[in-house]
Amino acid sequence: MPGLTGCSSASSLAVYKTGVVNKRLQVPVNLFSSSAVQIVRPAGWYYDIAVEKKENNTYKALLMQCTHQSNQLTVTGSGFTCSLHGSQFDKDGNVRKGPAEEALTHYKVYKQNDYLIIEVPTTP
Secondary structure, X not given: OHHHOOOOOHHHOOEEEEOOEOOEEEEEHHHHHOOOEEEEEEOOOOOOEEEEEOOXXXXXXXXXXXXXXXXXXXXXXXXXXXXXXXXXXXXXXXEEEOOOOOOOOEEOEEEEOOEEEEEOOOOO
């Protein structure tokens, strides 16, 4: 996620809060005019979702939940890190350093009018 460079944590990025309706999140596309990366916080969820606008105008959504022991992840300059046991994930959600062995959860994202639709389970 190119927009992650220089970010020390998710708290340095704006957080867009929204509800889950019919297992979907709606995120206004215009949020990405100021930054290619947005943090989305679904109502009632413990974990945030990192959404990136790619250069070809497609989008990627990753659940910020460590696949080792379900800790909330922090955004770093090159991806994500877990403060619990030190697992690190690259900007695409792949494991760079364990103890985590599985990549981050990806969600399907598509554009509908002026919104991104992110398909999610009821709760992670």
